[in-house]
Amino acid sequence: MSLRSQAALPPLLISARQLSGLMAAKKPPRILDATWFLGAPGQPPRNAHAEFLRGPRIPGALFWDVDKVATVGPEVHNLPHMMPSGPVFAKSASEHGIGPETHVVIYDTHGIFSAPRTAFTFAAFGHKAVSVLDGGLPAWIDAGEKIDTAALSTDPAVEPVDYPTPTLRDGWIRSFDEMLANTKLGFRRQVVLDARAKARFDGHVAEARPGLASGHIPGARSLPFMDVLEQHTASDARLSEQKYTTLKQQSDLWKLVNAAVGGEDGIEKLRHDGSSSGSLGVSLSCGSGMTASILWLALQQLGVNAAIYDESWMGWGRRGADGEAPVEVTPKE
Known part of the structure; x- marks a missing residue:
C-alpha cells in the first residue's frame, strides 16, 4: 500500500461531528448499528434488533446482528458471536450494501461497547475503511x-453489492491450543490482557454463567474494559440524562496500558514483541470475545496491534471446570 493510499484511509475512531460531515459527502459511509446486550440474571433479554426497528436510529443506518453474522454450532462449542467464516461475512456485507472499498461506520446504543467487536471483524477480514463512532x-x-x-416493521431495503470472499488475516484470532501453548513459554510468552472486571479476573467471585471456573489464564494481566472508557451523562433532553461511554484520551490510555503490562515501557514492549516475532504483540481475552474488542480499539489508538482469543473465558473457563485447562487465581491479601 502506498503512503498516499494509507493517508486516505479514515480514522478508526471518529466523532459525531466527523460522521455528520461524512454523511454530507458525495459518497457517504455505510452506517451500521451493531448493538448487542449482555443478558442480566433474572431479567428478560433485550432485543437489540427490535429496538433498532423501533428507533431512534442514525439516519440511513442498518442493523448488523453480531450473533447471526457468526460461526455457530458444535464446531465452536455452541459459543455466541464467534468469528464468522469468510463466506458468511461476505454474504452479510453484500446484503448490507457494503463492498470492499465501502467506508463502514459502526455504532452501538451504549456508547462504546459492542461496536468495536464488529469493527474488529471487518478489520480482521482486511476491510480497510472501517470506523467506530465514539460515544x-x-x-x-x-x-x-x-x-x-420512525418505527419500522422490517429492515430498510438496500441494493446488494458484490463482496468477494475474504480470508481472515493471519494471527488475528487466537485458538485455545495457541493460548494453552503460550502459558508454557515462561518469560517468552506473549502478553495476554483480560478485559473482565478485576474481581472476576482474580477469581474472587463466581462466574455468572454456569459451568465455568473462576480465575484467569495463567500469566494473563488484568485491564478491565471499563478502565479505558470515560462515562458521560447526556445533556440533550432527548436522552433524559442517559449515561454513555466514550474511549479515554490517548494519554490516559498510555498510562493504563503501561501499568497493566508492567512498567513505563510496557507499550514499547508490546510493539517490539509484535515487530520482532512477525505476529501481533498481545492477545486479548474477556468473557465471550465482546469486550476484548474494546481493548483492541484502545490499543489501536496507541499503535499496538492485538489478536483476540475468540472463545475467551466462556471457552477457557469451561475447560478449566472440566480440568482440561489450567486456571490461575489471585491470592487474597
Missing part, C-alpha cells in the same frame, strides 16, 4: 444531530 448513538444525539424516530 455511539447517545453521543450523536448529545451533539444535537438529527435522528430517525
